[in-house]
Amino acid sequence: MKVIIGHFGHEANTFAENKTSYEEFIGRGILIGEESVQKSEGTAVYLGGIIRACREENIEIIPTCAYTCAAPTLTEECVNKMLEHILPVVEKHKDEIDGICMALHGAGVSEEHDDLETYVLTRLRQIVGNTMPITVCLDLHGNITEEMTQLANGLFGIRKYPHTDKEAAGYLAMKTLARMMKEKIQVETAVERLPMLVPISTGMTANPPFPEMEAYFEAYTKQEGLIYASFFHGFPYADVPGSGASVVVVAEKGKDVKKAARQLAEFVWERRHYFNVHVLSPTEAMDLAEQEVAPGYIVINEMSDNPGGGCPGDGTHLLREMLNRNLPGSIFGYMVDPIAVEEIFQKKPGDTISFSLGGRHEKIFGEPIAIQNANIISQSLGNYIYTSPNLRGAAGKLGKCARIKVGNVEIIIGSVRNQTFDDLPFAVTGADLREYRYVGLKSTQHFRGFFGDAACRIISTDPPGLNSGDLSVFDFQKIPRPIYPLDENVVF
Structure with missing residues (x-):
């Protein structure tokens, strides 16, 4: 069996005045083709986990590229050049692969696309069709949209901040894809979006309420027989319609993933006061x-x-x-x-x-x-x-x-x-x-x-x-309103 893998991650700060060119975006050095496998295998990154799962499952890897960067809004030229490392490979091998496992981010924005992940997944689907299994690993700060859940079979985010579990997220995404490819299981994903922005300054997952939330999510996942469930903090510095916190649930077809996501989101919402900010000069x-x-x-x-x-x-x-x-x-x-x-x-x-x-x-x-x-x-x-x-x-x-x-x-x-x-x-x-x-x-x-x-x-x-961390200083134009903590009497 064969799978295409790759990493194209962008976390957008849309309040920055400048736009990010391709040359600026890849300034730390992009990995292309086989080099992305050689330099990622055995490391604590998404592709490290994806590759480890492929080795265990004896699945042949067809690599594309590996690069991620937080930056101001990408130029469309930058997006197109990044996709030139991915889409031609998919086009060339579309008739021989059994699935695709991509690492994206969840908070990508370009000049023409407020939801970059949906755009990338749409371009992939245009090549491989709607039946090819695709799983995606994402950042905890992803602004997850309904469109993403419709284009990918499974969305798997990291749970910790600092992000010490990237390898684990990549591994789970690829192991789930392997089951879809080999066992022909069908997987569904649901997202429940919360009317809430979480400043990154309050998001360290070693602090309350995160240990309690992690334990609750873990117990709920086991009790309900889910594959995955997690809280995405979102990225409030991307002023886009999809910005905000959410809960994502992945399970085999037949489970009520929408109900599960809603119940878990209600648990998070009850603890929203923990995300209020006190800052030092x-x-x-x-x-x-x-x-x-x-x-x-x-x-x-x-x-x-x-x-x-x-x-x-x-x-x-x-x-x-x-x-x-x-x-x-x-x-x-x-x-x-x-x-x-x-x-x-x-x-x-x-x-x-x-x-x-x-x-x-x-x-x-x-x-x-x-x-x-x-x-x-x-x-x-x-x-x-x-x-x-x-x-x-x-x-x-x-x-x-x-x-x-x-x-x-x-x-x-x-x-x-x-x-x-x-x-x-x-x-x-x-x-x-x-x-x-x-x-x-x-x-x-x-x-x-x-x-x-x-x-x-x-x-x-x-x-x-x-x-x-003080979100009131930003001139938001596109985010959904009302939203906590910017507005009063927000209802979920």
């Missing part, structure tokens, strides 16, 4: 950091400029506060500013340099910082292999990067937009975090997969930005 966060007495280093994470949520990564709010305090043992990792990096690479380690850093995108992220007489400590090409449980074994990339020192504060500046998952963005520039006290970084929750055990304390700050 950079000043408040640094005050708490200075008061901490436990040994080790303290992580101060800037949630609202998270490149993993489609933000530029060059916001200056937290870094400016750290520079103003000038505390010994301070390091920030990292700022995304390829223009600044090129200036630094015109010199060498040991030299001093003055330049403008950050603040090159939306004004909400803060003004540029005038760096004066900084010492260049090191320069690097910024390539590494993740140790974070989110992406263990996968390749990471900062691009050309440098570490500089301004007073007591060291700053890592990279060329490729990404959030900080582990200590490797620091290590590639020669920085050992055990030698520091105050560690600033840009990420909302994923960094906790590594730093939750490594840091003595984590303090989150939420200055103005396009991933802010």
